């Protein structure tokens with residue numbers, strides 16, 4: 001089964017909540033035709049289905065916590081396989097959330113070619129999420145949960161970036177300033193929204 005993904009080009013997209021991961025991924029899809037898989041979107045789709053598993057997931061996400069590793073990984077793998085015949089590569093948005101998740105992904109699916117690090121200041125992220133919360137209908141776009149998501153990001157997810165820096169696959173795009181600070185690859189040169 002995993003054979004289908006043997007030569008898949010994989011890009012992890014990592015950044016804090018509201019840093020703009022989803023927004024940047026859309027731009028890459030438009031330019032490079034990659035398949036965008038947002039782990040958060042996959043989880044929200046499961047919640048929307050009304051399944052028993054979805055109900056459990058909703059409770060976890062509403063608290064700003066992480067859902068169990070295996071659940072997310074299985075969903076991502078399933079979605080990747082479904083697109084394997086047509087995909088030029090995959091943008092895995094919002095995963096890994098902790099070093100362990102990255103290790104498991106590599107064991108069960110494969111190694112990433114690149115990690116795109118979408119960087120934004122905490123203040124910027126909070127402001128954007130509060131604004132998005134006015135219309136998103138997302139149960140976790142509220143002040144209290146945003147704070148928990150941020151704390152968890154700094155504690156669990158930032159170490160993921162340091163982990164992959166060791167193998168020099170991290171490309172950073174800064175969403176704090178008007179212009180992109182770092183345009184280190186073809187991939188990031190398409191990332192040009194104003195903050």
Ligand SMILES: Nc1nc2c(ncn2[C@@H]2O[C@H](COP(=O)(O)OP(=O)(O)OP(=O)(O)O)[C@@H](O)[C@H]2O)c(=O)[nH]1
Pocket residue numbers: 015016017018019020021022023024040094128129131132175193194195
């Ligand atoms: N002004 C400005 N707003 C942006 C930019 N990128 C994203 N946003 C807005 O910020 C909010 C968060 O962006 P998303 O792309 O949803 O961020 P995300 O990192 O996917 O966030 P999660 O879905 O919480 O993981 C959205 O309302 C976007 O419209 C940017 O470069 N400039």
Ligand SMILES: Nc1ccn([C@H]2C[C@H](O)[C@@H](COP(=O)(O)OP(=O)(O)O)O2)c(=O)n1
Pocket residue numbers: 015016017018039040041043061064065066067068072093094095096097140149
């Ligand atoms: N790999 C993942 C991705 C998302 N989640 C859960 C926890 C997150 O707060 C929610 C929403 O994820 P999403 O990536 O859409 O949003 P944030 O970056 O947290 O704002 O889903 C998870 O537990 N594990």
Ligand SMILES: [Mg+2]
Pocket residue numbers: 021022038040094
């Ligand atoms: Mg998103």
